[in-house]
Amino acid sequence: MTRDDHERRMERASRAAAHFGLAGLIVTPGPDLVWLCGYQPPAATERLTALVIAPGRPPRLLVPVLEQPDAERAAGADAMDVVGWTDGTNPYELLAKWLEPEGRYGVSDATWALHLLGLQRALPDSAYRALTEVMPMLRAVKDAHEVARLAAAGAAADATYEKILGVRFAGRRESEVAEDLARLLIEHGHSQVDFTVVGSGPNGANPHHEAGERVIEDGDMVVLDFGGLKDGYGSDTTRTVHVGEPSAEERKVHDIVREAQQAAFEAVRPGVACQDIDRVARRVIKAAGYGEYFIHRTGHGIGVTTHEPPYLVEGEHLPLVAGMCFSIEPGIYLPGRFGVRIEDIVTCTESGGRRLNDTDRALAVVR
Numbered sequence: 001m002t003r004d005d006h007e008r009r010m011e012r013a014s015r016a017a018a019h020f021g022l023a024g025l026i027v028t029p030g031p032d033l034v035w036l037c038g039y040q041p042p043a044a045t046e047r048l049t050a051l052v053i054a055p056g057r058p059p060r061l062l063v064p065v066l067e068q069p070d071a072e073r074a075a076g077a078d079a080m081d082v083v084g085w086t087d088g089t090n091p092y093e094l095l096a097k098w099l100e101p102e103g104r105y106g107v108s109d110a111t112w113a114l115h116l117l118g119l120q121r122a123l124p125d126s127a128y129r130a131l132t133e134v135m136p137m138l139r140a141v142k143d144a145h146e147v148a149r150l151a152a153a154g155a156a157a158d159a160t161y162e163k164i165l166g167v168r169f170a171g172r173r174e175s176e177v178a179e180d181l182a183r184l185l186i187e188h189g190h191s192q193v194d195f196t197v198v199g200s201g202p203n204g205a206n207p208h209h210e211a212g213e214r215v216i217e218d219g220d221m222v223v224l225d226f227g228g229l230k231d232g233y234g235s236d237t238t239r240t241v242h243v244g245e246p247s248a249e250e251r252k253v254h255d256i257v258r259e260a261q262q263a264a265f266e267a268v269r270p271g272v273a274c275q276d277i278d279r280v281a282r283r284v285i286k287a288a289g290y291g292e293y294f295i296h297r298t299g300h301g302i303g304v305t306t307h308e309p310p311y312l313v314e315g316e317h318l319p320l321v322a323g324m325c326f327s328i329e330p331g332i333y334l335p336g337r338f339g340v341r342i343e344d345i346v347t348c349t350e351s352g353g354r355r356l357n358d359t360d361r362a363l364a365v366v367r
Contacts, residue, residue: 005145006038006076010059016135017055023103024054025131026095026119030110031304032131034232035139038075041067048091048115051080052098062095096122106131136309140301141323146233147347147356150302150325153235154345154356156188157227161239161359164224169216169243169366174198178211181226190228190235194306197225197238204240204339207296207331218244221338222366223331227306234306236327237357238343241364253290253332254340254363260284260330261342261361264298264312268328268346268353274316281330290332299327302345320348325356 013036017025027033028050034040039061041049047064049071058081063071065084072082085091096119099105104127107116116128131138142150163184169177178196185193199209200216204223216222220243227236240254264281278298285294297313302325310318310326329343344357 001038001075001145003076003078006036007079009036010053010076010079013053013135013138014055014059016138017053017106020106020134021104022106022129022134023100024052024057025106025108025135026099026111026128027051027053027108027131028111028115030108031308032108032110032139035304036076037061037080039071039077042070046112046114047087048085048095048118050095050115052095054098060098062091062098090122092118092122095119099123099126101125103127104129106134132309137318137321139303140309141321142303142325142347143323146303147323147325149231149233150235150345150347151356153190153227153230153233154237155358156185156190156230157235157237158357158359159188160184160226161224161237165241165364165366167366169200169220169222169241170218171215173213173215174200174203174211175213177216177222177224181224185226185228185235188230190230193226193228194234195225195227197223199223199225199339200243201338202336205333205335205337207333207339207341216243221246221250221340223339223341225341225343229304229306232304234302234304236302236306236343236345237359238329238331238341239359239361239364240340240342241366243366245365246363250338251363253334253338256285256288256290257330257332257340257342258361260294261328261344264328264330265344265346265353265355268320268348270322270348270350271319274310274312274318274320275314277312277320277328278314278316281328285330285332293332293334294330295333296331298330299346301326322348322350324348 068084198211299312331341
Protein backbone atom coordinates (compact mmCIF):
# COMPACT_ATOMS: atom_id res chain seq x y z
CA MET A 1 0.00 0.00 0.00
CA THR A 2 1.23 3.50 -0.84
CA ARG A 3 1.10 6.84 0.92
CA ASP A 4 -1.75 7.88 -1.37
CA ASP A 5 -3.76 4.75 -0.48
CA HIS A 6 -3.51 5.54 3.23
CA GLU A 7 -4.23 9.21 2.71
CA ARG A 8 -7.43 8.29 0.85
CA ARG A 9 -8.43 5.93 3.65
CA MET A 10 -7.90 8.55 6.34
CA GLU A 11 -9.84 11.11 4.30
CA ARG A 12 -12.66 8.58 3.87
CA ALA A 13 -12.66 7.93 7.63
CA SER A 14 -12.79 11.67 8.32
CA ARG A 15 -15.80 12.11 6.04
CA ALA A 16 -17.52 9.12 7.64
CA ALA A 17 -16.92 10.57 11.13
CA ALA A 18 -18.58 13.84 10.10
CA HIS A 19 -21.45 11.92 8.49
CA PHE A 20 -22.15 10.06 11.72
CA GLY A 21 -21.96 13.18 13.84
CA LEU A 22 -18.64 12.41 15.48
CA ALA A 23 -16.00 14.96 16.40
CA GLY A 24 -13.46 12.44 15.19
CA LEU A 25 -11.93 9.00 15.54
CA ILE A 26 -9.33 7.71 18.00
CA VAL A 27 -7.57 4.62 16.69
CA THR A 28 -5.13 2.59 18.78
CA PRO A 29 -2.95 -0.40 17.71
CA GLY A 30 -4.86 -3.09 15.88
CA PRO A 31 -6.24 -3.78 12.42
CA ASP A 32 -7.90 -0.36 12.06
CA LEU A 33 -4.60 1.44 12.65
CA VAL A 34 -2.76 -0.72 10.12
CA TRP A 35 -5.51 -0.27 7.55
CA LEU A 36 -5.73 3.49 7.98
CA CYS A 37 -2.09 4.56 8.18
CA GLY A 38 0.04 1.45 7.66
CA TYR A 39 1.61 1.56 11.13
CA GLN A 40 1.86 -1.44 13.41
CA PRO A 41 3.84 -0.88 16.62
CA PRO A 42 6.70 -3.32 17.25
CA ALA A 43 4.86 -4.77 20.27
CA ALA A 44 1.70 -4.21 22.26
CA THR A 45 2.64 -2.33 25.43
CA GLU A 46 0.98 -0.19 28.06
CA ARG A 47 2.42 2.93 26.38
CA LEU A 48 -0.24 4.85 24.47
CA THR A 49 -0.25 4.94 20.67
CA ALA A 50 -3.25 6.73 19.14
CA LEU A 51 -4.18 8.09 15.73
CA VAL A 52 -6.64 10.99 15.79
CA ILE A 53 -8.68 11.69 12.67
CA ALA A 54 -10.94 14.74 12.91
CA PRO A 55 -12.89 16.49 10.13
CA GLY A 56 -11.12 19.62 8.94
CA ARG A 57 -7.79 18.76 10.58
CA PRO A 58 -4.76 16.77 9.42
CA PRO A 59 -4.46 13.30 10.97
CA ARG A 60 -2.12 13.06 13.96
CA LEU A 61 -0.42 10.00 15.41
CA LEU A 62 0.75 10.10 19.03
CA VAL A 63 3.43 7.49 19.77
CA PRO A 64 6.01 6.79 22.49
CA VAL A 65 9.11 8.73 21.46
CA LEU A 66 11.21 5.55 21.52
CA GLU A 67 8.93 4.15 18.77
CA GLN A 68 8.70 7.36 16.75
CA PRO A 69 11.35 6.33 14.18
CA ASP A 70 9.34 3.21 13.34
CA ALA A 71 6.12 5.22 13.04
CA GLU A 72 7.80 7.71 10.71
CA ARG A 73 8.69 4.87 8.35
CA ALA A 74 5.08 3.66 8.08
CA ALA A 75 3.56 3.70 4.60
CA GLY A 76 1.14 6.48 5.52
CA ALA A 77 3.48 8.54 7.69
CA ASP A 78 3.83 11.38 5.18
CA ALA A 79 0.06 11.84 5.19
CA MET A 80 -0.11 12.61 8.94
CA ASP A 81 1.74 14.37 11.74
CA VAL A 82 3.70 11.95 13.93
CA VAL A 83 4.26 13.26 17.46
CA GLY A 84 6.28 11.50 20.14
CA TRP A 85 5.69 11.56 23.89
CA THR A 86 8.29 10.75 26.54
CA ASP A 87 8.08 8.65 29.70
CA GLY A 88 7.31 10.83 32.68
CA THR A 89 4.70 12.87 30.82
CA ASN A 90 0.96 12.16 30.77
CA PRO A 91 0.08 11.03 27.23
CA TYR A 92 -3.66 11.37 27.89
CA GLU A 93 -3.30 15.05 28.67
CA LEU A 94 -1.28 15.45 25.47
CA LEU A 95 -3.92 13.62 23.46
CA ALA A 96 -6.68 15.65 25.09
CA LYS A 97 -5.22 18.84 23.61
CA TRP A 98 -6.06 17.48 20.15
CA LEU A 99 -9.68 16.79 21.06
CA GLU A 100 -12.84 18.76 21.81
CA PRO A 101 -13.55 18.79 25.58
CA GLU A 102 -17.17 17.74 25.05
CA GLY A 103 -16.63 15.87 21.81
CA ARG A 104 -18.18 12.55 20.84
CA TYR A 105 -15.56 10.22 19.38
CA GLY A 106 -15.44 6.82 17.76
CA VAL A 107 -12.76 4.56 19.23
CA SER A 108 -11.30 1.43 17.68
CA ASP A 109 -12.58 -1.85 19.08
CA ALA A 110 -9.07 -2.92 20.10
CA THR A 111 -8.55 0.09 22.42
CA TRP A 112 -7.41 -1.01 25.86
CA ALA A 113 -9.65 -0.05 28.79
CA LEU A 114 -6.50 1.42 30.39
CA HIS A 115 -6.23 4.00 27.61
CA LEU A 116 -9.91 4.84 27.31
CA LEU A 117 -10.20 5.35 31.07
CA GLY A 118 -7.08 7.54 31.04
CA LEU A 119 -8.56 9.68 28.29
CA GLN A 120 -11.88 9.96 30.12
CA ARG A 121 -10.06 11.25 33.19
CA ALA A 122 -8.38 13.90 31.04
CA LEU A 123 -11.67 14.82 29.30
CA PRO A 124 -14.50 13.92 31.69
CA ASP A 125 -17.17 15.52 29.50
CA SER A 126 -16.24 13.63 26.34
CA ALA A 127 -18.12 10.57 25.03
CA TYR A 128 -17.06 7.49 23.09
CA ARG A 129 -18.55 4.79 20.89
CA ALA A 130 -16.97 1.68 19.41
CA LEU A 131 -16.15 1.95 15.72
CA THR A 132 -17.87 -1.32 14.88
CA GLU A 133 -21.02 0.01 16.52
CA VAL A 134 -21.09 3.44 14.90
CA MET A 135 -19.17 2.88 11.65
CA PRO A 136 -19.32 -0.87 10.93
CA MET A 137 -18.73 -0.41 7.20
CA LEU A 138 -15.48 1.59 7.51
CA ARG A 139 -13.34 -1.27 6.14
CA ALA A 140 -16.13 -3.34 4.61
CA VAL A 141 -16.02 -2.09 1.02
CA LYS A 142 -12.73 -3.14 -0.56
CA ASP A 143 -10.99 -1.45 -3.46
CA ALA A 144 -9.62 -3.41 -6.41
CA HIS A 145 -6.20 -3.74 -4.78
CA GLU A 146 -7.70 -5.25 -1.64
CA VAL A 147 -9.89 -7.67 -3.58
CA ALA A 148 -6.81 -8.80 -5.51
CA ARG A 149 -4.99 -9.53 -2.25
CA LEU A 150 -7.96 -11.44 -0.89
CA ALA A 151 -8.12 -13.41 -4.13
CA ALA A 152 -4.43 -14.28 -3.82
CA ALA A 153 -4.95 -15.41 -0.23
CA GLY A 154 -7.92 -17.50 -1.37
CA ALA A 155 -5.87 -19.09 -4.13
CA ALA A 156 -3.18 -20.02 -1.60
CA ALA A 157 -5.81 -21.63 0.64
CA ASP A 158 -7.17 -23.50 -2.40
CA ALA A 159 -3.70 -24.82 -3.19
CA THR A 160 -3.42 -25.95 0.44
CA TYR A 161 -6.68 -27.87 0.18
CA GLU A 162 -5.63 -29.59 -3.04
CA LYS A 163 -2.44 -30.77 -1.33
CA ILE A 164 -4.13 -31.92 1.87
CA LEU A 165 -6.33 -34.29 -0.12
CA GLY A 166 -3.20 -36.31 -0.86
CA VAL A 167 -2.15 -36.90 2.75
CA ARG A 168 -3.23 -39.87 4.81
CA PHE A 169 -6.05 -39.21 7.28
CA ALA A 170 -6.93 -42.64 8.72
CA GLY A 171 -4.81 -43.61 11.70
CA ARG A 172 -3.46 -40.09 12.28
CA ARG A 173 -4.41 -37.58 14.99
CA GLU A 174 -6.41 -34.49 14.13
CA SER A 175 -3.51 -32.38 15.38
CA GLU A 176 -1.18 -33.97 12.83
CA VAL A 177 -3.47 -33.07 9.92
CA ALA A 178 -3.78 -29.56 11.39
CA GLU A 179 0.00 -29.27 11.37
CA ASP A 180 -0.02 -30.29 7.69
CA LEU A 181 -2.55 -27.55 6.93
CA ALA A 182 -0.50 -24.91 8.74
CA ARG A 183 2.69 -25.96 6.97
CA LEU A 184 1.01 -25.88 3.57
CA LEU A 185 -0.49 -22.42 4.17
CA ILE A 186 2.99 -21.11 4.96
CA GLU A 187 4.47 -22.88 1.93
CA HIS A 188 1.88 -21.15 -0.25
CA GLY A 189 2.76 -17.68 0.98
CA HIS A 190 0.88 -17.09 4.20
CA SER A 191 2.80 -15.11 6.82
CA GLN A 192 0.36 -16.02 9.58
CA VAL A 193 -1.86 -19.03 10.27
CA ASP A 194 -4.90 -18.09 12.35
CA PHE A 195 -6.75 -21.41 12.63
CA THR A 196 -6.71 -25.00 11.43
CA VAL A 197 -9.93 -26.74 12.43
CA VAL A 198 -9.85 -30.50 11.89
CA GLY A 199 -13.10 -31.96 13.24
CA SER A 200 -13.32 -35.70 12.68
CA GLY A 201 -16.36 -37.89 13.31
CA PRO A 202 -18.37 -36.53 16.27
CA ASN A 203 -15.91 -33.65 16.70
CA GLY A 204 -17.14 -32.27 13.38
CA ALA A 205 -20.45 -31.44 15.06
CA ASN A 206 -18.59 -28.68 16.98
CA PRO A 207 -18.14 -25.84 14.46
CA HIS A 208 -15.06 -24.40 16.23
CA HIS A 209 -13.53 -27.66 17.40
CA GLU A 210 -9.81 -27.31 18.06
CA ALA A 211 -7.80 -30.12 16.48
CA GLY A 212 -6.99 -32.57 19.24
CA GLU A 213 -5.58 -36.02 19.86
CA ARG A 214 -8.50 -37.99 18.47
CA VAL A 215 -7.28 -40.55 15.94
CA ILE A 216 -9.14 -40.22 12.65
CA GLU A 217 -10.83 -43.46 11.65
CA ASP A 218 -11.99 -45.03 8.43
CA GLY A 219 -15.62 -43.98 7.96
CA ASP A 220 -15.19 -40.52 9.54
CA MET A 221 -16.56 -37.34 8.08
CA VAL A 222 -13.88 -34.63 8.60
CA VAL A 223 -14.50 -30.86 8.60
CA LEU A 224 -11.44 -28.85 7.50
CA ASP A 225 -11.60 -25.10 8.19
CA PHE A 226 -8.36 -23.13 7.85
CA GLY A 227 -6.97 -19.72 7.06
CA GLY A 228 -4.70 -16.86 8.00
CA LEU A 229 -3.02 -13.82 6.48
CA LYS A 230 -1.15 -13.51 3.20
CA ASP A 231 0.32 -10.11 2.33
CA GLY A 232 -1.83 -8.60 5.06
CA TYR A 233 -5.18 -10.01 3.90
CA GLY A 234 -7.14 -13.00 5.10
CA SER A 235 -8.07 -16.43 3.83
CA ASP A 236 -10.78 -18.64 5.29
CA THR A 237 -12.17 -21.73 3.62
CA THR A 238 -13.92 -24.91 4.68
CA ARG A 239 -14.38 -28.22 2.95
CA THR A 240 -15.71 -31.47 4.37
CA VAL A 241 -14.08 -34.73 3.35
CA HIS A 242 -14.79 -38.39 4.11
CA VAL A 243 -12.34 -41.15 4.99
CA GLY A 244 -13.37 -44.00 2.72
CA GLU A 245 -16.78 -44.31 1.09
CA PRO A 246 -19.54 -42.30 2.80
CA SER A 247 -22.97 -43.61 3.69
CA ALA A 248 -26.10 -42.52 1.85
CA GLU A 249 -27.07 -40.29 4.79
CA GLU A 250 -23.66 -38.62 4.88
CA ARG A 251 -23.87 -37.87 1.16
CA LYS A 252 -27.41 -36.54 1.59
CA VAL A 253 -26.41 -34.12 4.37
CA HIS A 254 -23.40 -32.93 2.40
CA ASP A 255 -25.57 -32.36 -0.68
CA ILE A 256 -28.02 -30.28 1.37
CA VAL A 257 -25.23 -28.04 2.67
CA ARG A 258 -23.80 -27.73 -0.83
CA GLU A 259 -27.21 -26.71 -2.18
CA ALA A 260 -27.64 -24.14 0.60
CA GLN A 261 -24.20 -22.68 -0.06
CA GLN A 262 -24.89 -22.43 -3.79
CA ALA A 263 -28.30 -20.82 -3.25
CA ALA A 264 -26.82 -18.21 -0.91
CA PHE A 265 -24.04 -17.45 -3.40
CA GLU A 266 -26.54 -16.98 -6.22
CA ALA A 267 -28.50 -14.50 -4.06
CA VAL A 268 -25.53 -12.12 -3.75
CA ARG A 269 -25.98 -8.81 -5.50
CA PRO A 270 -25.82 -5.12 -4.53
CA GLY A 271 -28.76 -3.91 -2.49
CA VAL A 272 -29.67 -7.27 -0.97
CA ALA A 273 -29.76 -7.12 2.84
CA CYS A 274 -27.10 -9.15 4.61
CA GLN A 275 -29.79 -11.04 6.53
CA ASP A 276 -31.40 -12.16 3.27
CA ILE A 277 -28.30 -14.17 2.32
CA ASP A 278 -28.57 -15.93 5.67
CA ARG A 279 -32.27 -16.55 5.10
CA VAL A 280 -31.69 -18.13 1.69
CA ALA A 281 -29.17 -20.65 3.06
CA ARG A 282 -31.28 -21.38 6.12
CA ARG A 283 -34.42 -21.92 4.03
CA VAL A 284 -32.75 -24.75 2.08
CA ILE A 285 -31.54 -26.51 5.20
CA LYS A 286 -34.83 -26.06 7.03
CA ALA A 287 -36.82 -27.41 4.09
CA ALA A 288 -34.67 -30.55 4.17
CA GLY A 289 -35.54 -31.10 7.84
CA TYR A 290 -32.22 -30.03 9.39
CA GLY A 291 -33.00 -26.43 10.38
CA GLU A 292 -32.27 -26.94 14.08
CA TYR A 293 -28.79 -28.23 13.21
CA PHE A 294 -27.64 -25.06 11.43
CA ILE A 295 -26.44 -23.25 14.55
CA HIS A 296 -24.43 -20.23 13.38
CA ARG A 297 -24.64 -17.26 11.03
CA THR A 298 -24.12 -17.81 7.31
CA GLY A 299 -21.08 -15.58 7.00
CA HIS A 300 -18.76 -12.81 8.10
CA GLY A 301 -16.70 -10.14 6.42
CA ILE A 302 -13.00 -10.59 5.79
CA GLY A 303 -10.12 -8.25 5.03
CA VAL A 304 -7.10 -7.35 7.15
CA THR A 305 -8.71 -9.60 9.76
CA THR A 306 -10.47 -12.91 9.13
CA HIS A 307 -13.65 -11.82 10.95
CA GLU A 308 -15.05 -8.31 10.49
CA PRO A 309 -18.25 -6.62 9.24
CA PRO A 310 -20.46 -7.24 7.37
CA TYR A 311 -22.11 -10.21 9.07
CA LEU A 312 -24.62 -12.34 7.17
CA VAL A 313 -27.04 -12.99 9.98
CA GLU A 314 -30.71 -12.46 10.85
CA GLY A 315 -31.27 -8.88 11.99
CA GLU A 316 -28.50 -7.34 9.89
CA HIS A 317 -30.34 -5.01 7.53
CA LEU A 318 -27.30 -3.41 5.92
CA PRO A 319 -27.39 -3.84 2.14
CA LEU A 320 -24.59 -5.50 0.21
CA VAL A 321 -22.39 -3.08 -1.73
CA ALA A 322 -20.05 -3.90 -4.60
CA GLY A 323 -16.61 -4.45 -3.08
CA MET A 324 -17.77 -6.13 0.10
CA CYS A 325 -16.01 -9.45 0.76
CA PHE A 326 -17.43 -12.10 3.06
CA SER A 327 -17.71 -15.81 3.72
CA ILE A 328 -20.70 -17.96 2.83
CA GLU A 329 -20.52 -21.03 5.08
CA PRO A 330 -23.71 -22.86 5.98
CA GLY A 331 -23.42 -26.07 7.93
CA ILE A 332 -25.29 -28.97 9.51
CA TYR A 333 -24.08 -30.38 12.83
CA LEU A 334 -25.48 -33.64 14.17
CA PRO A 335 -24.42 -33.96 17.84
CA GLY A 336 -22.39 -37.04 18.62
CA ARG A 337 -22.25 -38.07 14.97
CA PHE A 338 -20.72 -35.71 12.39
CA GLY A 339 -20.82 -32.25 10.88
CA VAL A 340 -20.68 -30.73 7.41
CA ARG A 341 -19.67 -27.20 6.43
CA ILE A 342 -18.75 -25.68 3.06
CA GLU A 343 -17.22 -22.19 2.98
CA ASP A 344 -16.03 -19.84 0.28
CA ILE A 345 -14.98 -16.22 0.39
CA VAL A 346 -17.17 -14.20 -1.96
CA THR A 347 -16.96 -10.61 -3.18
CA CYS A 348 -20.03 -8.69 -4.23
CA THR A 349 -19.76 -7.16 -7.70
CA GLU A 350 -22.16 -4.99 -9.68
CA SER A 351 -23.39 -8.11 -11.49
CA GLY A 352 -23.56 -10.52 -8.54
CA GLY A 353 -21.18 -12.63 -6.49
CA ARG A 354 -17.67 -13.73 -7.40
CA ARG A 355 -16.08 -16.60 -5.51
CA LEU A 356 -12.49 -16.19 -4.30
CA ASN A 357 -12.25 -19.93 -3.58
CA ASP A 358 -12.51 -22.33 -6.49
CA THR A 359 -11.82 -25.83 -5.19
CA ASP A 360 -14.37 -28.58 -5.76
CA ARG A 361 -17.28 -28.42 -3.31
CA ALA A 362 -18.21 -32.08 -3.79
CA LEU A 363 -17.63 -34.51 -0.95
CA ALA A 364 -14.02 -35.62 -1.42
CA VAL A 365 -13.04 -39.15 -0.43
CA VAL A 366 -9.64 -39.40 1.29
CA ARG A 367 -7.69 -42.35 2.58
